[in-house]
Amino acid sequence: MRDLHLSLNQTQRVRLQAALDQLESDASSTAAAAASVTVADTIPVNHEDNILKGHGTSDLDGQVVATLCGVVERVNKLVYVRALRSRYKPEVGDIIVGRVIEVAPKRWRLEINFSQDAVLMLSSMNLPDGIQRRRTAVDELNMRSIFIENDVICAEVRGFQHDGSLHLQARSQKYGKLEKGQLLTVPPYLVKRRKQHFHHLEQYDVDLILGCNGFVWVGQHVDTTTKESTLLSDEPSDKEETNNAVPPETRRNICRIANAIRLLSVIGLTLSVESVTETVEESVRANVQINEMLGAEFYVQTVEREAQRRASLVRKRR
Amino acid sequence: MEYVNPLTGLRIDGRRPTEMRHLKAQIGVVSKADGSALFEMGNTRVIAAVYGPREVQNRGQQMNNNEALVRCEYSMANFSTGDRARKPKGDRRSTEISLVIRQTMEACILTKLMPRSQIDIFVQVLQADGGTRSACINAATLALADAGIPMRDIVTSCSAGYLCTMPLLDLNYAEDSAGGPDVTVGILAKMDKVTLLQMDAKLPLDTFETVMQLAIEGCKAIAQYIREIMLQNTKQLECRRGS
Numbered sequence: 001m002r003d004l005h006l007s008l009n010q011t012q013r014v015r016l017q018a019a020l021d022q023l024e025s026d027a028s029s030t031a032a033a034a035a036s037v038t039v040a041d042t043i044p045v046n047h048e049d050n051i052l053k054g055h056g057t058s059d060l061d062g063q064v065v066a067t068l069c070g071v072v073e074r075v076n077k078l079v080y081v082r083a084l085r086s087r088y089k090p091e092v093g094d095i096i097v098g099r100v101i102e103v104a105p106k107r108w109r110l111e112i113n114f115s116q117d118a119v120l121m122l123s124s125m126n127l128p129d130g131i132q133r134r135r136t137a138v139d140e141l142n143m144r145s146i147f148i149e150n151d152v153i154c155a156e157v158r159g160f161q162h163d164g165s166l167h168l169q170a171r172s173q174k175y176g177k178l179e180k181g182q183l184l185t186v187p188p189y190l191v192k193r194r195k196q197h198f199h200h201l202e203q204y205d206v207d208l209i210l211g212c213n214g215f216v217w218v219g220q221h222v223d224t225t226t227k228e229s230t231l232l233s234d235e236p237s238d239k240e241e242t243n244n245a246v247p248p249e250t251r252r253n254i255c256r257i258a259n260a261i262r263l264l265s266v267i268g269l270t271l272s273v274e275s276v277t278e279t280v281e282e283s284v285r286a287n288v289q290i291n292e293m294l295g296a297e298f299y300v301q302t303v304e305r306e307a308q309r310r311a312s313l314v315r316k317r318r
Numbered sequence: 319m320e321y322v323n324p325l326t327g328l329r330i331d332g333r334r335p336t337e338m339r340h341l342k343a344q345i346g347v348v349s350k351a352d353g354s355a356l357f358e359m360g361n362t363r364v365i366a367a368v369y370g371p372r373e374v375q376n377r378g379q380q381m382n383n384n385e386a387l388v389r390c391e392y393s394m395a396n397f398s399t400g401d402r403a404r405k406p407k408g409d410r411r412s413t414e415i416s417l418v419i420r421q422t423m424e425a426c427i428l429t430k431l432m433p434r435s436q437i438d439i440f441v442q443v444l445q446a447d448g449g450t451r452s453a454c455i456n457a458a459t460l461a462l463a464d465a466g467i468p469m470r471d472i473v474t475s476c477s478a479g480y481l482c483t484m485p486l487l488d489l490n491y492a493e494d495s496a497g498g499p500d501v502t503v504g505i506l507a508k509m510d511k512v513t514l515l516q517m518d519a520k521l522p523l524d525t526f527e528t529v530m531q532l533a534i535e536g537c538k539a540i541a542q543y544i545r546e547i548m549l550q551n552t553k554q555l556e557c558r559r560g561s
Contacts, residue, residue, distance in 0.1 A: 020558075023557055023558060023560075024553075024554070024557045026557070032556050032557070033553040033556055033557055036549060036552045036553050036556060037549075037552075038463070038472075038545050038548040038549050038552065039463055039469050039471065039472050039548070040469075040470070040471040040472055040507065040508040040509075041545075056468065058428075058470070060508075060509070065508075067428060067468040067469055067470065068463075068466060068468050068469075069463045069464075069466070069548050069549075069551070069552045070466075070552060071552070071556055083466040084466070084552065084555045084556065084559070085352075085353070085464060085465065085466050085555065086352075086465065086466025086467075087352065087371060087372075087466065111373075115370070115371035115372060115373075115386075115432050115434075115435035116372075116373050116434055116435055117373045163383075163433070163434055164433060164434060165434075189559065190559065267558060268554075268555055268558035268559055269558060269559065269560065270559055270560055306560075310560065
């Protein structure tokens, strides 16, 4: 599997195998596993109903055949195959994190984990002075003062362009350039669409943004309410911000949270604020060093803990 | 040299004439790639990595705006053969095999679903012991399925030859360099359509039909194995992800 290529000793291997077997024998997961299909598998369908063939399916001699490896989902009359490890599938309103790869006339091109690059128009971005006005040629020439190549940006999907690429907007204060933190890449299927993607972990003073495209940002907390007031004043706020280095304690917390996310994504568990904070707390409780979090022992412990958590959930349901 | 022992009916590596080499596959070996696979047929070991669908890097190459662009690159590691290979890429054989693999995979990928994008398939031979072309196509199929790229069907490939008046399945390097005919077949397993057919040397037509049929049966056996591997991988990912 997509492991961290860890060298486990014999006891760790046995424990890991036992925990993985327990995860797999869970009642709910066996149901999901039973609906798994591979490419060119026939999907069992009742031919009397007018079944709508959705994504990941195709018609072969009147039979519904899968074109992807994944799990069959049925919603009323729609049958589709949900692929697991694929590129990001965008929807309007998703919060995403991207990296600027090009500054083009009146727009920025961002790399998000999609089949094409996304476009952030100058008109979809707040100007530094915060005034709502028409973008002039001077604004276009000063685009580089807002974002340049390799900047990390948080934005929202506004819609699709005619050629299928994405149109983004970053008009709110919570969107924009992200600084003083780490950007992590995880498979997009591990990030579920929720109501909240911006999380502020108070006890660590860290912002956590789970982008729907699989890009996750962990960084020092930025207070979006004070950001607005400093932008309108005439102080040299840029210099002030860069001079305030991130304190070592916050840096350690950022690294710890980032390692927790890396570990969860390698195991293949769904990412959510709860699972990340639980992993971090567990590592602190067990006195695991930050670099040891990606080691063999903590890996096995995390899998065991997840197996126990799911077993207790099943027991509660009964 | 007797490639098939007349007394026992076994080949030089102890296989029966219609027996394939041991197959082994592993998904997810290159963590940075969107999809990757390691495929072994006996001693032949091949790694495939798929990147895509992603933005087209070279605007000049984008021919058709309605389809995805499929690029393939085949290379042999310097240490893959007995004599250290001098030029792993760019020589005629590698270019030809790259083209062959690209055409085979392009026939099965549903390129119309991903317009204006590019899919890169990189295949590298780590150990060469005959049948590298087939192993590369099988590894590329697994890697494409791992990357979640929609395909019409599973493409598998196998080679067969004719030595000592016997059709032999899955030739290794010694049998391949014997100078007899070598037929490589690639099929879409479920739809039963041939996408690749290559042969060197000469064969009378009826013998050719027997040898090709043998290779097609080998392909179907590989398809079954590949399907099991993919299903196991999907179930594992889904179980771990939880609800």
